[in-house]
Amino acid sequence: MTTKQAPSTLQKMGLDTPMALALHLPSRYEDETELLTIEEAIHQGRFNSAQTQGAVIRNQVLFRPRRQMIVTIEDETETLNLRFLNFYPSQQKQMAVGVNIRVRGEVREGFQGPEMVHPTVRAVAPDAPLPVSLTPVYPASVGVSQTIIRKAVTQALREPSLQDSLAEFLPKELMAELLPSHDWPNLQAAITYLHQPPADANTQALLERTHPAWRRVQFEELLAQQISLKRAHAIRRERHAPSFPRAKKQSLEGGLLKVLPFKLTNAQDRVWSEISNDLSQSFPMNRLLQGDVGSGKTVVAALAAARVMDHGYQAAIMAPTEILAEQHYLKMKEWFEPLGVKIAWLSGSLKAKEKRLAQEVIENGQAQLIIGTHALIQENVSFAKLGLAVIDEQHRFGVRQRLEIQQRVGSELFYCHQLMMSATPIPRTLAMTYYADLDVSVIDELPPGRKPIATKVVKASRRDEVIGGLQSWLSKGLQAYWVCPLIEESEVLQLQTAVESFEQLTQALPDFKVGLVHGRLKAEEKAAVMAAFKANEIQLLVATTVIEVGVDVPNAALMVIEHAERFGYAQIHQLRGRVGRGSADSVCILMYAEPLSMAAKERLQTLRETSDGFVIAERDLSLRGPGELLGAKQSGDAMLRFVDLQRDAWLIELAQQAAERLLAEHADLVERHLERWLGSRAEFLKA
Ligand code: ADP
Numbered sequence: 001m002t003t004k005q006a007p008s009t010l011q012k013m014g015l016d017t018p019m020a021l022a023l024h025l026p027s028r029y030e031d032e033t034e035l036l037t038i039e040e041a042i043h044q045g046r047f048n049s050a051q052t053q054g055a056v057i058r059n060q061v062l063f064r065p066r067r068q069m070i071v072t073i074e075d076e077t078e079t080l081n082l083r084f085l086n087f088y089p090s091q092q093k094q095m096a097v098g099v100n101i102r103v104r105g106e107v108r109e110g111f112q113g114p115e116m117v118h119p120t121v122r123a124v125a126p127d128a129p130l131p132v133s134l135t136p137v138y139p140a141s142v143g144v145s146q147t148i149i150r151k152a153v154t155q156a157l158r159e160p161s162l163q164d165s166l167a168e169f170l171p172k173e174l175m176a177e178l179l180p181s182h183d184w185p186n187l188q189a190a191i192t193y194l195h196q197p198p199a200d201a202n203t204q205a206l207l208e209r210t211h212p213a214w215r216r217v218q219f220e221e222l223l224a225q226q227i228s229l230k231r232a233h234a235i236r237r238e239r240h241a242p243s244f245p246r247a248k249k250q251s252l253e254g255g256l257l258k259v260l261p262f263k264l265t266n267a268q269d270r271v272w273s274e275i276s277n278d279l280s281q282s283f284p285m286n287r288l289l290q291g292d293v294g295s296g297k298t299v300v301a302a303l304a305a306a307r308v309m310d311h312g313y314q315a316a317i318m319a320p321t322e323i324l325a326e327q328h329y330l331k332m333k334e335w336f337e338p339l340g341v342k343i344a345w346l347s348g349s350l351k352a353k354e355k356r357l358a359q360e361v362i363e364n365g366q367a368q369l370i371i372g373t374h375a376l377i378q379e380n381v382s383f384a385k386l387g388l389a390v391i392d393e394q395h396r397f398g399v400r401q402r403l404e405i406q407q408r409v410g411s412e413l414f415y416c417h418q419l420m421m422s423a424t425p426i427p428r429t430l431a432m433t434y435y436a437d438l439d440v441s442v443i444d445e446l447p448p449g450r451k452p453i454a455t456k457v458v459k460a461s462r463r464d465e466v467i468g469g470l471q472s473w474l475s476k477g478l479q480a481y482w483v484c485p486l487i488e489e490s491e492v493l494q495l496q497t498a499v500e501s502f503e504q505l506t507q508a509l510p511d512f513k514v515g516l517v518h519g520r521l522k523a524e525e526k527a528a529v530m531a532a533f534k535a536n537e538i539q540l541l542v543a544t545t546v547i548e549v550g551v552d553v554p555n556a557a558l559m560v561i562e563h564a565e566r567f568g569y570a571q572i573h574q575l576r577g578r579v580g581r582g583s584a585d586s587v588c589i590l591m592y593a594e595p596l597s598m599a600a601k602e603r604l605q606t607l608r609e610t611s612d613g614f615v616i617a618e619r620d621l622s623l624r625g626p627g628e629l630l631g632a633k634q635s636g637d638a639m640l641r642f643v644d645l646q647r648d649a650w651l652i653e654l655a656q657q658a659a660e661r662l663l664a665e666h667a668d669l670v671e672r673h674l675e676r677w678l679g680s681r682a683e684f685l686k687a
């Protein structure tokens with residue numbers, strides 16, 4: 001704390017050190033450097049802010065059509081009306097007849113000639129000097145005026161200690177080598193420039209944050225992030241984990257490859273060898289296996305589990321929903337039980353006695369493969385010898401659950417290898433920044449014989465036609481999903497519409513068996529319905545979004561989604577991935593109700609045009625920002641304040657290279673950089 005008289009409101013905004021104030025950068029500027037005559041302002045001020053001044057010659061309060069104050073000012077060229085719809089007595093005084101005022105605003109044509117509505121007003125002497133730099137407008141919060149912030153920032157920029165914190169330390173040769181043609185100012189000059197840009201500054205570039213001064217600041221911020229992430233990476237490598245090299249006698253690994261009814265795709269082969277290599281290291285794996293829906297991630301996870309079990313360790317597979325976990329359980333049973341593997345199932349809905357039994361075999365090591373929901377970490381489960389934790393659709397776990405996973409992994413699961421799986425691709429920019437301590441493997445190829453899914457966008461008013469189409473579809477012996485609208489506000493309402501659709505479809509399709517699955521069903525009930533659907537005893541499955549992830553029924557090739565406009569990009573992409581798994585041509589019908597918002601229209605159009613998960617994820621990112629993709633850890637506390645991952649993508653790579661070089665060649669500088677840039681947030685980054 002060096003600014004002694006900083007008002008407490010500033011402290012609440014976190015603006016309690018010169019450095020914090022220096023980094024509180026303007027969101028825009030006002031140009032008060034130019035003063036026009038009233039006549040010039042009337043001509044140049046349309047759609048454009050103009051500054052002029054004059055003496056008040058009239059100040060009237062009108063009551064019709066509503067209470068308002070009209071102030072008229074005059075100079076030697078013209079007169080101009082200022083209109084205030086809300087005003088305080090103090091403003092009446094400020095603009096009393098005879099006072100000279102300086103005003104800024106847009107000029108428009110009013111009933112009584114040209115006028116400014118709610119201009120900014122300052123009482124000044126007619127010959128008061130003009131500022132030489134643009135006037136910064138800062139992100140503010142309630143109770144803190146621009147004047148207070150401006151004053152505090154100006155004062156902070158003069159603090160001697162700040163010169164020190166902003167001192168240049170990036171080696172010149174390094175910058176010259178990495179970015180030979182850059183025209184960036186040094187950090188101190190950049191910061192000063194952004195707070196006090198000269199009158200002739202390129203305001204467009206300042207606003208868009210592409211100005212060299214911004215580039216310099218953004219680069220510093222990214223550099224700090226890259227350094228701390230690389231550090232976290234190094235710390236992980238120093239931890240110990242059991243190493244699982246390819247065993248000489250690969251009974252389970254080899255056995256699994258033999259019982260599989262298919263050959264691995266090249267992409268599966270490749271990611272498996274990446275994972276296999278990680279498992280053979282003596283530090284914990286932290287890998288994300290990314291692959292579009294249906295790309296075949298499960299079998300890769302099974303191979304990893306087999307490897308670990310071949311070494312006498314346990315493997316656990318955890319999924320965010322009961323349905324998804326159950327699918328894994330059934331798959332693993334099919335593959336591993338013939339090989340004699342003991343599998344345990346643990347979910348929150350087990351009866352107390354079954355749960356105790358499961359916990360017992362997990363704890364005494366009889367269970368080699370453990371599958372379940374987050375009950376695996378919640379219910380006081382201790383593993384005899386856990387070697388691998390597979391976490392499917394990690395980002396779909398609730399915020400609290402995710403924190404719990406991190407805590408557990410940080411304690412007794414500390415030494416185990418971690419494999420996360422996700423069908424939601426992380427855009428490259430995110431992977432390089434927030435996820436830099438995560439190794440990523442990508443399955444970029446679908447198993448052979450998959451047919452592309454044709455997506456159609458249809459108005460809800462054509463529902464009867466859609467049901468007619470459904471009838472002929474089912475008559476061909478194929479199965480279908482009918483997904484009910486998402487009603488986020490009310491689970492009861494969501495259930496109700498699902499039941500209504502179920503009844504309507506049961507009546508409309510008397511020749512077929514229609515099933516219903518939703519979140520309120522008990523686990524066994526859900527499982528029974530899913531099993532019946534899988535066995536083709538049910539031809540049409542009416543479902544809420546509980547089927548969103550992981551369900552695998554190749555004969556189901558048609559999906560209808562009601563009120564598709566209410567779903568996000570990722571949700572529809574995931575849902576749609578339930579079809580297109582067999583050899584039949586697949587269709588997904590997105591039904592929407594009007595009116596459609598622009599955003600929804602664009603979303604549905606994109607989804608119709610592409611089924612490329614990466615394209616969809618990028619769109620999603622640009623729409624929602626990284627917070628939602630990242631989840632709990634980063635959401636509140638945006639690590640990157642000045643960098644926009646899309647606009648500034650090219651800077652990331654540069655910062656990555658610079659971070660590597662600094663760590664290798666100038667380790668002493670690294671501490672200083674982190675300290676000045678992150679301060680107390682450095683700890684947070686290591687978490
Ligand atoms: P996801 O990546 O969405 O989890 P799954 O692992 O559920 O995908 O696989 C989808 C389907 O593809 C499953 O029925 C699975 O058995 C099948 N599959 C996986 N790999 C192959 C392969 N190499 N050849 C043929 N079918 C495969």
Ligand code: MG
Binds near residue numbers: 297
């Ligand atoms: Mg899956």
